[in-house]
Amino acid sequence: MRSTFMGLETARRGMFTQQSALHTTGHNISNANTPGYTRQRINFEQTEPYPNASLNRPQIPGQVGTGVKTGSIQRVRESFLDIQYRSENNKLGYWETRAEAYTKLEEVLNEPSESGLAKTMDQFWQSLQDLAVNPTNPGARSVVRQRGIAVAETFNYLHNSLSSIQQDLKNEVSVTGKEINSLTYQISKINGQIADVEPHGYLPNDLYDERDRLIDQLASIVNIKVDYTNSGGRSLKMADGQAVIKMVSDSGKELGILVSGDRNNNMTVNFDGADESVKTVSIGDSKFNFTDLNSTGKLKALVDSYGYEANGKVAGVYPEMMKELDNLAFTFATEFNNVHKDGMSPNDIAGKTKARNPFFADADNTNPLRKGFASRIELADAINKSLDNIATADGSSITGATIGDSTNILKLANIINDKFDYAGDNEQANFRNYYEGVIGGMAVKSQEAVRLTQNSGSLRESVENRRKSVSSVSLDEEMTNMIQFQHAYNASARMITLQDEMLDKIINGMGTVGR
16 A cells, blocks of 8 residues: 555655756856856656565555656757867867968068068169169169168068067967866866766766866867766766867877876977977877878967978978078079179279179078078178179170179169079079069968968857857746746645645544544
């Protein structure tokens, strides 16, 4: 026979369960604006019916329900959307950082403008043409020297500015490595806390949220794969478990384990390549070549911009641009000097000798001098000391040269139209075309980075909106739930009142017949 007070217990369970649901609703409402918070819900479960199936069960027609209980408090989250979001966030981290690097590059080169290298070179060529009109004019000679100084200083400024930004990128690479280690350390500690809670049959939802928030941040920096391992004990089947985070390439190749349980492996970007470029990356005790990373993320974009070693050579946005500047400066200075040395200056004509003075210092035909040449190009001492060392006349005959001859200065003025091998790849181009090609190539890559940043941002926003539609707190929905749970609570309380009245009739009203 069932218990006389069974109805009271059923109603009590209903009250307590609805009260737990109201508490969870209040928790959701309180955290509606908390970053990374995932709304939670009560999973209602029926309690065991009465009686149990056994030989000594009471003989009643069928099992009677005994009420409701709180099975678990679960986050409302879609793991597939998390994977999508982290993938898009990883791409956005890469293209945002790459676009920023190109933006700084464009700001330094500043083309086209009145202060860029192209304009400075045009003014230099114009000064040579003006001198060719009147080679005896000291004012025109002075302008040529000043324009030459401006060309050298422009090359110096561009190289030094790019070198400074490159150093900033190196520092940012190091800082980003420390940020990765900080995130993985925090995730490992949260893993440890989760491992302490889950075996007791609880779901540490707030810890899950914090861990997911940190994983989202980590995913924007490097490409990762996240797996989960069971915490053991009495862990629920729906428990997330401990996160195992691996750094992978786009093809899924595992490069190293960043987090496993409550331990993390520190990651270090090694500047062990040529010219302090990045050659290898260390994760814990393991090491792999940076070229194996072959993925996206902020770190990849930073190193791509700063410089890395590939096949024994330094590659990257800034090293390649600085190399182009060195090629331009070196080839221009070398070819200009070759023509200048063949001419005769007023001092040469007066002394009936051929000094073969260069116009620019520190430029000859030895290949190693190309490296960093744009940072040190300057006028030769002879030109700085005397304007009359500028070779304007034809130098084929030392005794036949005249001060009014402008043959050599015309040759110098025409160098801009002559084709030379600037890049050392046997492809000929004149100065304008080669420099325009360099600037044009940079502009195309910059435009591509900006476009892909916008595309990646749109895709991430789209996934984020879908994720929010599932996981974020809707105050309207929570208010609806609150009313629903409140009415259910009130109904359970009314059942207790009803049961009390019935028991009062049984206890105080029965057995009084005939009195």
